[in-house]
Amino acid sequence: MDIFEAIKKDHDIQRDLCDQLTETSGETEKRKVIWQELKKELKVHAEAEERFFYTDLIHHDQTQEDARHGMAEHHEMDELVEKLEETEMSSPSWLGYAKDLRDKVYHHLKDEEEDFFVVAKKVLDKSKQEKLETAYRKYMSDENCGIKAVAH
Numbered sequence: 604m605d606i607f608e609a610i611k612k613d614h615d616i617q618r619d620l621c622d623q624l625t626e627t628s629g630e631t632e633k634r635k636v637i638w639q640e641l642k643k644e645l646k647v648h649a650e651a652e653e654r655f656f657y658t659d660l661i662h663h664d665q666t667q668e669d670a671r672h673g674m675a676e677h678h679e680m681d682e683l684v685e686k687l688e689e690t691e692m693s694s695p696s697w698l699g700y701a702k703d704l705r706d707k708v709y710h711h712l713k714d715e716e717e718d719f720f721v722v723a724k725k726v727l728d729k730s731k732q733e734k735l736e737t738a739y740r741k742y743m744s745d746e747n748c749g750i751k752a753v754a755h
């Protein structure tokens with residue numbers, strides 16, 4: 604497996620959690636559990652991605668702009684997560700913000716998969732792609748996140 608396949612698999616987890624979250628209502632146990640899980644997946648994934656993927660790509664002319672754009676979007680997602688944390692889970696606006704976050708996450712992952720990855724594949728050679736995957740995967744599993752963590 605290379606870094607692109609590994610990230611794509613973890614993106615699928617995030618999309619699934621976003622869908623599940625926006626189907627919940629009120630301050631239920633289910634909403635709380637999914638929210639905790641999504642929050643952690645987003646946080647650890649962005650950290651791992653910035654450390655083992657973006658860092659390399661920010662040094663190349665062809666990928667610098669996409670890398671900067673992606674990191675700015677990580678920041679925007681952090682802000683939405685914060686907004687949700689500050690809002691009463693039982694209030695109607697909570698679901699509205701959750702939908703905003705879902706849309707933002709979907710947009711960001713699509714950007715990465717359809718634009719950024721295409722150029723990044725040309726910049727990183729195959730052995731580098733595999734090395735980055737190992738480091739990325741280790742970081743994710745140490746934090747109990749990503750594909751291996753969600754076996755259910």
Ligand SMILES: [Fe+2]
Pocket residue numbers: 649652673677711715
């Ligand atoms: Fe990202």
Ligand SMILES: [Fe+2]
Pocket residue numbers: 610614648652712715
């Ligand atoms: Fe990502």
